[in-house]
Amino acid sequence: MSCKVIKVGVVGAGTVGSGTIETLIKRADILKKRCGVRIELAAVAELDAAKAIAAGASKDIIVDDYKKVTENPEIDIVAELIGGTGLAGAIVESALSNGKAVVTANKALLSEKGRPLFALAREKKVPLAFEAAVGGGIPxxxxxxxxxxxxxxxxxxxxxxxxxxxxxxxxxxxxxxxxxxxxxxxxxxxxxxxxxxxxxxxxxxxxxxxxxxxxxxxxxxxxxxxxxxxxxxxxxxxxxxxxxxxxxxxxxxxxxxxxxxxxxxxxxxxxxxxxxxxxxxxxxxxxxxxxxxxxxxxxxxGAGKFPTASAVIADITQVARMLAFSPEMPSWTPEPEPVYKLLPMSDYTSRYYLRFVVEDETGVLAKITGALGDNNVSIASVNQGENPIGKNAAIMVITHKAKEGDIQKALSAIGGMSFTRQAPVLLRIEE
Amino acid sequence: MSCKVIKVGVVGAGTVGSGTIETLIKRADILKKRCGVRIELAAVAELDAAKAIAAGASKDIIVDDYKKVTENPEIDIVAELIGGTGLAGAIVESALSNGKAVVTANKALLSEKGRPLFALAREKKVPLAFEAAVGGGIPxxxxxxxxxxxxxxxxxxxxxxxxxxxxxxxxxxxxxxxxxxxxxxxxxxxxxxxxxxxxxxxxxxxxxxxxxxxxxxxxxxxxxxxxxxxxxxxxxxxxxxxxxxxxxxxxxxxxxxxxxxxxxxxxxxxxxxxxxxxxxxxxxxxxxxxxxxxxxxxxxxGAGKFPTASAVIADITQVARMLAFSPEMPSWTPEPEPVYKLLPMSDYTSRYYLRFVVEDETGVLAKITGALGDNNVSIASVNQGENPIGKNAAIMVITHKAKEGDIQKALSAIGGMSFTRQAPVLLRIEE
The missing domain is CATH 3.30.360.10 (Dihydrodipicolinate Reductase; domain 2)
Structure with a gap:
């Protein structure tokens, strides 16, 4: 039975790259059976050829310049697995510019410099997939x-x-x-x-x-x-x-x-x-x-050689199926206009855990609870720490739902009071 | 911008059916944006029209005979949501025979009578999708x-x-x-x-x-x-x-x-x-x-009107994308020849929890542990229950890894001993 072939070029044979190379080779038959496409590891760009060879890549597909992958007309999918936000950006840009689909595990690159890369993917109508960038092997x-x-x-x-x-x-x-x-x-x-x-x-x-x-x-x-x-x-x-x-x-x-x-x-x-x-x-x-x-x-x-490779390969096979059977199918890129606008944390509402380290003197608790009340912060429980820090006392407060702006005002007031020995601690309680 | 349209017919407006109808209508625009296809609810087969109307289906698309959906040349995808293994089988078979993709939440039908249905889907080259059949909304x-x-x-x-x-x-x-x-x-x-x-x-x-x-x-x-x-x-x-x-x-x-x-x-x-x-x-x-x-x-x-509908709709959109953009893409059907053969539980190996209810007399523990030892079952811990059952005593045993066939032989021997008052309890310990 004839079977469509999709050619993959891997850039980088570090931890994730070598896990990907090894698994692509080891699971070639199963992947073909499961996704209906033969995925061929056709090139590996890696300066240290020994790494790629150790992962199982044959010598003749190893190149020392990423452009020999990203500009290679035979390659359908480029897997960028070198990490970082410098060279990796150039690699992804070169691959997309040459009309190749890209799979990457690079969260730093995409989150910091993703906008123009996704715009390029949208323009070139090629997928830019990044399952491995978040939560390692978690789909x-x-x-x-x-x-x-x-x-x-x-x-x-x-x-x-x-x-x-x-x-x-x-x-x-x-x-x-x-x-x-x-x-x-x-x-x-x-x-x-x-x-x-x-x-x-x-x-x-x-x-x-x-x-x-x-x-x-x-x-x-x-x-x-x-x-x-x-x-x-x-x-x-x-x-x-x-x-x-x-x-x-x-x-x-x-x-x-x-x-x-x-x-x-x-x-x-x-x-x-x-x-x-x-x-x-x-x-x-x-x-x-x-x-x-x-x-x-x-x-x-969330990380590791093989768990991350598992996600890289999931992306490669999904993209390979798209390229083989439905090059017209649109793939995800961010909306040009965000649906939601970012809100400031001063508007955040939750219950809060607060800790105050104070001089152990009378009237402190009344002043702390008073400052919270003055700022619309209602208290659910108060606990004086069993382990005073030096001569000081620790007071832990759990609040009812409150607005973070109000909490901040109260903490600022309490922080400025003479008995305060450390900046107050604020932790949110998520339900 | 023109957008491909895929027409869905829902059979059954019970709990899952009405959740599916309601959500398909409510989320039509978002689904179009997210999957690049307009999914149109084009028919609902339901004897009790009021149910379909309550879910938001317009009167003119409600029919009283499933064949008006499964044999309707306008319909691309049939969602079988009536449950059971009788009529539901006829509905799925009719839809597949007419070359329609099928989405179902029906685990009983597929697990008990799935073989010929999957064979038919394979023959007709249409997807038979069943995300909602297992684990409700869990993908x-x-x-x-x-x-x-x-x-x-x-x-x-x-x-x-x-x-x-x-x-x-x-x-x-x-x-x-x-x-x-x-x-x-x-x-x-x-x-x-x-x-x-x-x-x-x-x-x-x-x-x-x-x-x-x-x-x-x-x-x-x-x-x-x-x-x-x-x-x-x-x-x-x-x-x-x-x-x-x-x-x-x-x-x-x-x-x-x-x-x-x-x-x-x-x-x-x-x-x-x-x-x-x-x-x-x-x-x-x-x-x-x-x-x-x-x-x-x-x-x-794992169940419920909307969580299950969420999975039905995930299948509908995935199938809709395939029909719109890549009708050639193969979809999953079981392998005709299983890769693994089913093993008998007598070969199962795990640690076991065993409980014996016995007459409270001397020598019982020695006989129980002896019978286990005679059958190659090694004991990790023994505990005599603190809550005797009537005049009887309860003895709990945790074994090391053992073969279930050996455990069964030991239990059979102990069950036949004169002091045994109830059939021994066996629970596996999974790690």
Whole structure:
């Protein structure tokens, strides 16, 4: 039986690239059977040829210049797997310009410099697919694009960075401080020597930008999003949250409100009954609440050689089927005009966890609760910490639903009071 | 801008049918934008026209005979949403015979009588899609077919029946016996007056047959599968499992072993750290362990008007895109020759939980442990129940990994001993 052939060029044989090469070769027959197209690994661009050979690529398809892939008239799909936002951008642009479909795992590139690349893909009428850029092996892009496509989302919550989730899980389960957990994660290879991109929340932000572009038909520039990392999460807060029945997770949050949309990355308290509260270690998860489907949660490995390769190959096969059978079929690019406008976090509404470190003197509690009340913040519970810090006392407050602008005003007032010994801590409670 | 139009005929305006009709109308513009095709609700076959009208169908498209949909040359896609295995089979057959694509939520029909229907779809080269038949709104079929398509699965575990999961959750969280929980579920509308299909495990079996056909490229006739329900689950076992750190769930299990495949529906003990142990109430979940992607878990509503409609519409839009842009693209039908052969449960290997109700006399424990040892079953822990049943004692045993045939031989021997007062209980432990 004759079978259409689609030729793939892989650029980069690093971790994800070599996982992709190895799996494409190993699963060629099964993929052909399952998708009705023969997917041929026709070129690998990699300066260190030994890496590509170790992954199983035959010598004669290895080239040392990406242009020999992106400008090669034989190649149908280019998989950009080198990462970063410099050369990778040139590779994707060159491939699209030459009318090739592109598959990439590069969240930084797409979220920071995606607009012109998607515009080019739209102009050239070729797919630019990026399942592997968010949630590693989790088929979240496919689910939003196709599986749940009749839904409007009431919320999207994601645990999207395995390093942060690993560190927070260690802090929670072992009761060890952030710095120690980070160091251990670095020694185990779960965190980079410079961990800023992960622990600062930026990687999560890159992924949130892409997820929300799909789920809310609204492209938001990455640099306009609210981003907090886990580097300020104190072990005291983890322990106190635990006592109250909450788990602290670094969340990507997208929440529409009227014609506006909140997009934020922040550490938050989740009730232990929440599905995401049970996602431990380096696992990732995406929780979507659609108005038709209700709750939908997808869980899996967020990174790693093969889990990411699994998603790259899912994109390659879907694009290959399109190229082979329906080159006319439109593929996703962001709406030129966003459906929702980005809302400032001062308008955000949730319950809040607040912690104040204060001098242990009479009347402090009255002043704190007074300042909260003056700013329309209603208190659900107050707890004076069992572990005073030095001569100081810690006061933990859980509020009822409040507007973040009001919370900020109250914190500013309390922060300026003479008994305050540390900047007040604010963590949102997501339900 | 001109846009291709695909015409859909819905057969049945019951719960899922009316949810589908309502959502297709409400989301027509968004679906057009997202999938590039205008999906037109062109006919509804329903004897009780008032139901279709209540869902928003205009009077002039309502017909009283399914053939006016399945034989209508204007209709491209037929959505069979009446359920059952009788008339529904004739509807699907008529639609396929007339060259129409079919979308259905009917797990009983496909798992019990699917072979000739899929053969007909293959012959007529039209899609027969069934995302809504398994896991309600959870995009599990799409994930297996496309998102994870380079994987070979090392296991598939599913919580696929909301009624059973609701009852087991109530038993666990409230400590109430099965019969009471079932009655309450019936009063709340979570269980049918005749609950056999659900609590007997048959509905879960229907879904397992379809899931495994996709995941393992192996169609197994439903009536050959091992099926146990929750009707024999004793509150004592739920409580004892809890003490040991396990939760009892009704699981669909598919586990390959060499060129064979175990397919079974049974209540099992899951360690509380297992993602599926935290899936409570009427939620459903599918856990796939792929050799490339590793763990992948999908969680959501397994039934209900709108969650199921969400999946029906995902299928309709995917099929509509195929019909509009790529009628040549092959769609999934089961392999004529299964890749795996079905294995007997006597070859199944796992750890086991066993409970013996015995006369409280000396030497009993030695005889029980002796019989297990004689049959190559190694014991991990033994516990004499704190709550003796009448004058009798309960002995709970957790085994190391053992072969089920050996366990059965030991239970048969122990069951025949003079001190045994009830048939021994066997529950598998899934990790």
């Amino acid at each position: 979240c892009m496919l689910s939003i694009r196709e599986g749940l496509n009749c839904n409007s989302y009431q919320s999207l919550l994601g645990i999207l960075n395995g390093t942060c989730n690993y560190i927070l899980t260690q802090m929670t389960q072992k009761g060890v401080a952030y710095e120690t957990c980070l160091k251990e994660a670095q020694e185990l290879g779960f965190a980079e020597a410079d961990p800023t991109t992960d622990v600062g929340g930026f990687d999560t932000g890159h992924k949130l930008a892409l997820l929300s572009a799909l789920a809310f038909d609204s492209w938001v520039d990455f640099d306009k999003m609210h981003i907090e990392g886990i580097d300020k999460v104190d072990l005291d807060d983890v322990k106190f949250a635990e006592k109250l029945g909450y788990t602290i997770k670094l969340l990507a949050v997208a929440r529409p409100d009227g014609d506006g949309l909140f997009l934020s990355v922040h550490p938050a308290l989740l009730p232990n009954s929440h599905t995401l509260a049970g996602i431990h270690g380096s696992l990732n998860a995406v929780s979507l609440f659609g108005d038709i489907v209700q709750e939908s949660v997808l869980v899996g490995r | 599990c079929m799409l994930s297996i077919r496309e998102g994870l398509n380079c994987n070979s699965y090392q296991s598939l575990l599913g919580i696929l029946n909301g009624t059973c999961n609701y009852i087991l959750t109530q038993m666990t969280q409230k400590g109430v016996a099965y019969e009471t929980c079932l009655k309450e579920a019936q009063e709340l509308g979570f269980a049918e007056a005749d609950p056999t299909t659900d609590v007997g495990g048959f509905d879960t079996g229907h879904k397992l047959a379809l899931l495994s056909a996709l995941a393992f490229d192996s169609w197994v006739d439903f009536d050959k599968m091992h099926i146990e329900g929750i009707d024999k689950v004793d509150l004592d076992d739920v409580k004892f499992a809890e003490k040991l750190g396990y939760t009892i769930k009704l699981l669909a299990v598919a586990r390959p072993d060499g060129d064979g495949l175990f397919l079974s529906v049974h209540p099992a003990l899951l360690p509380n750290s297992h993602t599926l142990a935290g899936i409570h109430g009427s939620l459903n979940a599918v856990s796939l362990f792929g050799d490339i992607v590793q763990e992948s878990v999908l969680v959501g509503r």
